[in-house]
Amino acid sequence: MKTIHILYGGPDRQIKDATGKVWRFEMHPHSEPAVQDDDGELADKQPGERSPFWKAVSLWARQGAVIGPDGLCTWKPEPEPTLVHLGGRNYAVAGSGLAETYGRTP
Numbered sequence: 229m230k231t232i233h234i235l236y237g238g239p240d241r242q243i244k245d246a247t248g249k250v251w252r253f254e255m256h257p258h259s260e261p262a263v264q265d266d267d268g269e270l271a272d273k274q275p276g277e278r279s280p281f282w283k284a285v286s287l288w289a290r291q292g293a294v295i296g297p298d299g300l301c302t303w304k305p306e307p308e309p310t311l312v313h314l315g316g317r318n319y320a321v322a323g324s325g326l327a328e329t330y331g332r333t334p
Contacts, residue, residue, distance in 0.1 A: 239255060240254055241254070243288060246283065246305065252266075313331070
């Protein structure tokens with residue numbers, strides 16, 4: 229007896245990355261998101277690991293996977309950390325042990 233396992237993809241979504249590009253993708257329930265082409269098929273070439281698409285999708289998923297009234301996946305960029313100058317070209321995140329021990333006050 230041979231068994232065939234068929235997985236259906238997840239719902240089609242659209243997200244705008246930090247550069248303003250809108251991506252159409254499928255959010256599969258058991259694997260990572262997959263970018264689609266204009267016909268709704270999986271794109272032959274998926275974005276590289278440094279693509280702003282991955283940052284947008286990751287933040288969207290971590291922030292509750294909210295879909296806005298316009299149908300786009302909505303997400304907010306992470307705030308930039310506050311840095312404390314340690315000396316020279318060295319900085320540490322404010323509140324960290326390094327910043328509290330070696331931070332310089334202006």
